[in-house]
Amino acid sequence: MARDLAIDLGTANTLVYARDGGIVLNEPTVIAVNEKTQAVLAMGHDAWQMIGRTPASIVAVRPLRKGAITDFDITQRMIRLLLKRAGVSRFNRPRVVICVPSAITEVERRAVEEAARRAGAADPYLIHQPMAAAIGAGLPIHEPLGNMIVDVGGGTSETAVISLGGIVALQAIRVGSFDIDAAIQTYVRRDYGIAIGERTAEEIKLAIGTAYPMDDAVKAEVRGRDLMTGLPKTVILSPDEVRAAIEEQVNAIVDSVVLCLGQAPPELAQDLIVQGIHLVGGGGMLRGLDRRLHEETRIPVHLVDAPLECVVLGAGKVLESFESLKVLFMGAER
Ligand SMILES: Nc1ncnc2c1ncn2[C@@H]1O[C@H](COP(=O)(O)OP(=O)(O)OP(=O)(O)O)[C@@H](O)[C@H]1O
Numbered sequence: 076m077a078r079d080l081a082i083d084l085g086t087a088n089t090l091v092y093a094r095d096g097g098i099v100l101n102e103p104t105v106i107a108v109n110e111k112t113q114a115v116l117a118m119g120h121d122a123w124q125m126i127g128r129t130p131a132s133i134v135a136v137r138p139l140r141k142g143a144i145t146d147f148d149i150t151q152r153m154i155r156l157l158l159k160r161a162g163v164s165r166f167n168r169p170r171v172v173i174c175v176p177s178a179i180t181e182v183e184r185r186a187v188e189e190a191a192r193r194a195g196a197a198d199p200y201l202i203h204q205p206m207a208a209a210i211g212a213g214l215p216i217h218e219p220l221g222n223m224i225v226d227v228g229g230g231t232s233e234t235a236v237i238s239l240g241g242i243v244a245l246q247a248i249r250v251g252s253f254d255i256d257a258a259i260q261t262y263v264r265r266d267y268g269i270a271i272g273e274r275t276a277e278e279i280k281l282a283i284g285t286a287y288p289m290d291d292a293v294k295a296e297v298r299g300r301d302l303m304t305g306l307p308k309t310v311i312l313s314p315d316e317v318r319a320a321i322e323e324q325v326n327a328i329v330d331s332v333v334l335c336l337g338q339a340p341p342e343l344a345q346d347l348i349v350q351g352i353h354l355v356g357g358g359g360m361l362r363g364l365d366r367r368l369h370e371e372t373r374i375p376v377h378l379v380d381a382p383l384e385c386v387v388l389g390a391g392k393v394l395e396s397f398e399s400l401k402v403l404f405m406g407a408e409r
């Protein structure tokens with residue numbers, strides 16, 4: 076018997092939750108593809124491990140980076156790989172819950188459902204990511220009360236106000252933590268004439284990236300390749316200059332939260348002053364982002380306990396209490 080599964084196929088990380096088993100897979104959304112045949116050879120950690128140990132025809136890529144879940148072919152292949160890893164075969168077709176971006180269109184939604192079906196899921200159910208996140212964070216989503224979720228992921232930032240089990244206001248932008256990495260890369264290239272890889276840029280972000288001035292201003296030593304000489308070169312970066320370099324991206328995220336607040340009905344906006352904003356997603360862990368959001372909205376901001384797992388844990392809770400929570404799936408209202 077295959078266990079029912081919940082899948083959060085994120086642009087940065089893929090998580091799978093199995094009913095009665097908790098999180099059974101948590102890996103970077105990376106696939107290794109044979110460039111000649113376009114066949115997907117591996118995903119996640121395995122895909123990383125193949126790098127440098129394979130013929131030149133094989134490359135490792137983040138397939139969802141730009142296209143999100145709308146790339147039917149990739150989505151289908153990824154889901155198939157995930158189901159296979161979770162022990163699903165043609166003979167045991169489990170119930171599968173897939174977390175999708177809240178701004179998904181009807182056409183995209185059908186594509187994901189079809190992809191999941193072809194990949195072996197008997198009954199694919201879709202749930203909006205902010206809804207899953209709100210459940211994962213333990214918010215009282217069934218009450219007539221404003222609950223706000225801000226999910227800053229790798230490729231997207233979504234803000235939603237939820238009340239009575241439905242999304243009341245929504246803002247989704249295609250700016251996420253990967254864009255912050257890219258901004259750091261651009262800055263170092265332009266101002267220091269040094270090329271750094273995206274993983275180095277992410278390391279800089281994790282080490283000294285901030286969205287608000289901090290007291291402990293540790294600096295970071297960065298090694299890259301000098302664009303003029305082609306030789307290795309080291310520079311020292313300060314948190315202040317990195318904050319300035321990523322300002323545009325951070326502002327875009329903060330602005331979308333403010334915009335979403337403006338869309339919420341006044342009564343619900345009032346509730347939020349008490350309930351606060353719940354920050355989830357890996358990008359939500361950027362130091363000082365909670366503080367910055369508080370400064371601009373005057374609403375308390377809480378970073379949830381497990382920002383990276385919150386969405387899949389919420390979808391998992393729906394699996395565990397399927398009968399009582401199935402009304403939360405997309406299309407359940409019809
Ligand atoms: N402590 C941290 N500070 C800042 N950023 C972080 C931290 N930890 C992880 N991140 C960033 O979070 C991002 C991944 O977040 P997450 O796993 O929530 O994205 P995702 O769900 O895959 O993407 P999306 O929801 O946009 O599809 C990465 O870009 C990573 O660099």
Ligand SMILES: [Mg+2]
Binds near residue numbers: 228
């Ligand atoms: Mg996500």
